[in-house]
Amino acid sequence: MADNTASVRALRLGVAGPVGTGKSSLIATICRALAGELRLGVITNDIYTDEDARFLRSAGVLEPERIRAVETGACPHTAIRDDITANLLAAEDLERDFSPLDVVLIESGGDNLTATFSPALVDAQLFVLDVAGGGDVARKGGPGIGRADLLVVNKTDLAPYVGVDVPEMVADALLAREGRPVLALSRSDADSVAELRLWVLGMLEAHRRGTHVPQDPGPMAPHFHADEEHPDGGYVHSHAEDADTHPHPHAGASHGH
Numbered sequence: 001m002a003d004n005t006a007s008v009r010a011l012r013l014g015v016a017g018p019v020g021t022g023k024s025s026l027i028a029t030i031c032r033a034l035a036g037e038l039r040l041g042v043i044t045n046d047i048y049t050d051e052d053a054r055f056l057r058s059a060g061v062l063e064p065e066r067i068r069a070v071e072t073g074a075c076p077h078t079a080i081r082d083d084i085t086a087n088l089l090a091a092e093d094l095e096r097d098f099s100p101l102d103v104v105l106i107e108s109g110g111d112n113l114t115a116t117f118s119p120a121l122v123d124a125q126l127f128v129l130d131v132a133g134g135g136d137v138a139r140k141g142g143p144g145i146g147r148a149d150l151l152v153v154n155k156t157d158l159a160p161y162v163g164v165d166v167p168e169m170v171a172d173a174l175l176a177r178e179g180r181p182v183l184a185l186s187r188s189d190a191d192s193v194a195e196l197r198l199w200v201l202g203m204l205e206a207h208r209r210g211t212h213v214p215q216d217p218g219p220m221a222p223h224f225h226a227d228e229e230h231p232d233g234g235y236v237h238s239h240a241e242d243a244d245t246h247p248h249p250h251a252g253a254s255h256g257h
């Protein structure tokens with residue numbers, strides 16, 4: 001097959017998952033593993049700050065200019081799913097400024113179990129859980145756990161301290177995902193980092209060959225939005241059904257899930 005690496009734009013790879021599960025650290029791990037062989041860029045999403053971008057710049061895993069921050073204002077999942085404009089512009093700017101890039105990693109703001117990327121923004125996505133969130137999390141399902149391109153069960157080095165059986169958690173996840181891949185990862189376990197590296201390289205290859213079709217893991221499950229002006233203190237909101245009636249910008253509103 002012809003080598004079309006120059007004509008295909010960078011693989012855009014999303015990294016989503018609940019707050020603190022290790023998304024920034026996983027991106028740092030991918031950069032350390034692959035910066036020597038691939039041309040990489042990173043976009044972070046934070047609600048009010050550029051904290052994650054600053055963490056990654058200070059980790060020294062890439063030239064600082066290759067790491068850009070998007071400030072989402074209030075709703076992290078909106079910027080990766082409903083109105084992806086800021087992220088698309090950031091990706092296009094990065095790809096233009098450092099052309100050609102091989103992979104752009106996009107980290108979502110830490111959210112809840114239901115946030116996933118729009119396939120209009122990323123070609124493939126990882127969903128990150130960690131063992132410290134509890135061994136039963138993988139059984140809870142949801143679009144990211146069920147249908148992200150790769151589910152990462154992170155921080156396996158902590159499993160003995162939090163009483164989690166990693167093989168059991170992985171088996172639960174495989175069941176919830178109907179066989180889609182699951183990776184048990186710790187940044188301090190070289191074998192698991194090597195598996196992550198191979199997965200990224202395989203996805204890049206499939207993207208270049210045109211054999212990978214970006215999948216939508218599905219809309220967010222209904223979730224609660226706190227709203228002080230609402231008689232019930234908030235409302236349940238579903239991105240699938242009421243995107244027109246609750247278009248979801250509500251910057252500044254508190255956001256209870």
Ligand SMILES: Nc1nc2c(ncn2[C@@H]2O[C@H](COP(=O)(O)OP(=O)(O)OP(=O)(O)O)[C@@H](O)[C@H]2O)c(=O)[nH]1
Pocket residue numbers: 018019020021022023024025026052109110111154155156157158185186187188
């Ligand atoms: N033991 C252990 N700790 C880890 C690992 N990966 C990340 N951590 C720690 O977990 C904490 C959260 O990691 P982050 O990478 O900031 O998590 P995040 O998902 O980006 O966090 P938010 O952006 O706030 O949602 C930090 O203290 C990391 O050092 C791991 O493999 N093992």
